Amino acid sequence: MHFAGRIRRRRPCPGDKWHLDEVFIRIQGELGYLWRAVDQNCVVLDILVQSRRDGTAAKRFFKRLLKGLSYTLRVVVTDKLKSYEVARRELMPDAEHRESRYLNNRTENSHRPTRRRERHMxxxxxxxxxxRFRSAHAFISGHFRPRRHLMTAGRYRAVRAKAFKIWTHETCAQSTG
Structure with missing residues (x-):
């Protein structure tokens, strides 16, 4: 889990347009909710697992996202869950809030690896x-999977080589220290 934190600190500054969504997950037969936020470049900002899906849970997730943020958020895109509006109004009153079930496809697609991995486990x-698993997995997975469709082959190879170099540096530093 230390690796994910180190990789998270190395990532570029997230964008000013965030897409937020939640998905049901089963934990010991009980329903839980996996809250996820991605920016306009589909980079995972944070993940939070909670037992509720109300305004208090949304505020907790927003506070976690806003901690250490050094710029102003421009747009928040969500589905039509009213809890998001309650939290946004209180914590980010200047950000524009767009509610649509179709504008939020970035986070919907971001949930797909969660479902796949959940089945395997x-x-x-x-x-x-x-x-713990989802937080670490999201950042490590994103580190090794650059957005290939936006790059030339040479650029993609260079980005992957850099990712492996960072991974080697961080994992070797952790094992010797």
Missing amino acids: QRFKSMRQAQ
Whole structure:
């Protein structure tokens, strides 16, 4: 999990347009909610696993996203869940809020690896395990999967080589220290 934190600190500054969504996950037969935020470049900003999907849960997620933010957020895109509006009004009153079920496809597509990985792991055993795994997996996976369709082959190889170099540096530094 230390690797994911180190990689998170190395990523570029996130964009000023965020897409937020939540998805149901089963944990020990109970329903939980996986909240996810991505920026306009489909870079995962944060993930939070919670037992509720109300205004308080949305505020907690927004506070987590806004911690350490050094710029103003321009646009927040969500589905039509009213909890987002409650949290946005209180914590980000200047940001424009767009509610649409079709504008939010970036986060919907971002959930697909979660579902795939969840099937392979045969579900999560606890909220804590789900939170730790999803947070680490999202950042490490994003580190090794640049947006190939936007790059030339040479640029893609260079970005992948840099990603592996960073990974080697961070993992070797962790194992010797």
